[in-house]
Amino acid sequence: MGDKVSGVEASAISVLKRAVELDQARRFDESVVCYQEGLQLLLEVVKALTDDGKKKRYREKISEYMDRAEELKKFVSQQKSAKQHEQIHIEADATGFSFQRLFSKFLDKFLTEIEIEDPYIRSTHQIYNLLRFCELVVKSQAPVKVIRLTTGRDEDPGAQASQHNRLSQLGKSLGKHGVELVINYSSTLHDREIRFNNGWIVKIGRGLDIYKATDNKFSIGFCDFDLRHCHETTVDIFNKTHVNKQNTS
Known part of the structure; x- marks a missing residue:
């Protein structure tokens, strides 16, 4: 040669x-x-x-x-x-809005990190909602390595300990699937937002807490969130490409 x-x-x-x-x-x-x-x-x-x-x-x-x-x-x-802005209005008692429907299109092979800001990942059902979101991430094609959660603390010391313990258990479980859960607490957080590092930003008025409780644990919709009745809320979806253009224009 x-x-x-x-x-x-x-x-x-x-x-x-x-x-x-x-x-x-x-x-x-x-x-x-x-x-x-x-x-x-x-x-x-x-x-x-x-x-x-x-x-x-x-x-x-x-x-x-x-x-x-x-x-x-x-x-x-x-x-x-991609659309600059898409909005989904979920009416009170509407069904068919599982996390799968709301988030699956963002879980592609270019996604490696997710940031969740939600001041109310505190009580049992709110942490279960986070768990279900994490399960969706784990079973998707997305090679997510880190989920960063910023949330608030309950004022009661006992509730704080319970919250920290449950989130720590979730973190350990995620670790077995190759995903690190990074937890930060903030006393000034108000907005609810999920940022995907493949460019998508999702803002939900109620955060992940969009579902109403079922009558009991043996009611239709208790396990399948597509069948669960929702609280009224608005979902705003942005593409970071357009957001960056707006910020620099």
Whole structure:
């Protein structure tokens, strides 16, 4: 292999390494550009190679990088074309609004971290709601590594201890599934918001506490939240791409 081809090979490796670094840093737009440039250079190298073994290895890497670049291009395109703002109004006693329906579309393979701000993850049923949300995350395709919860404390010391104990148990359970639960307490938190690091922001008037209690534990809707009656609330869905544009305009 000549010096010219060796130089192209070194450039291709350097550019593709940068593409991977940008990919890992979630700078997907820039990463796609580097993947495309690096692949073009690597294709030139493959054409000039005479070593069949090396040519086969490079072709395999080209296929791998091309698949990732296409995946990123599709994701970036979807983010740019996403609605700036979508609003769902849930009427009192409405059914059909399970966490699966509300959140599943945000749980894709680009999601690695979730931030939940809700001052009322305190009582038993509120922590159960959080548990059900976490179960949805765990069984999804999303490779979530961290869930950050910021919530308030009950004024009663006994209730505080119970809240901390239950959240700690949830954290230990999530840890067995490769997800870290980071808990912070705030005495000034008022807003309820869930931020997904794949670009989505969801604001719910009542936070995760949108469901009414059933008559008893043997009533339809106790287990299946699609059948559970809801409190009236509003769900606002934003795409971070548009939010950032508004903040910089």
